[in-house]
Amino acid sequence: MNIIEAVRSILQSFPKMSEMTGGVKIDFADDTPQSCGLSSTGDTVLSEDIVGNLKKQHSFMFYAVFSSINDYERLASSSVLLELGNWLNERKNMTVQTEIGGRTYSGKITSLRAENGMIEEIPENNGVSGVMYSLQLIAEYTVEKE
Secondary structure (H helix, E strand, O other), rough: OOHHHHHHHHHHHHOHHHHHHOEEEEEEOOOOEEEEEEEEEEEEEEOOOOOEEEEEEEEEEEEEEEEEEHHHHHHHHHHHHHHHHHHHHHOOOOEEEEEOEEEEEEEEEEEEEEEEEEEEOOOOOOOEEEEEEEEEEEEEEEOOOO
16 A cells, blocks of 8 residues: 555544544545545655665645534544544554556655644534644655665
8 A cells, every 4th residue: 555545544543533534535524523534745755775765755634624513522622633643653664555667665654743733624603514623744654675
């Protein structure tokens, strides 16, 4: 599985994901509560060794929509996202596949972290629509060419 599929799989294995959603969509989240989405925002080579092995970084935006009826629900939502960020920091060594020039190479996720959480969208004058939060996710991984 490539880096996008791997990070999506990791997110879906978060123990509280069933409280948040039925699954993680790719590229967007619906505007209704209990919807999540993962959007790929870029891939960068951080370094390359003498035999061509790569250390890469992939950036994502993770969107989660929660109910916003009262402070209790908003605090619970923020707490789940805080817990998710801490939980993601512990996920590493998952195998990933990278295709370069028609060849597939294996590697491992070496680090996964959440940064820059914020509210993206606030409902318009009602408590029924959900509040959309975003977290920037950064995955560092290797590409083993030899």
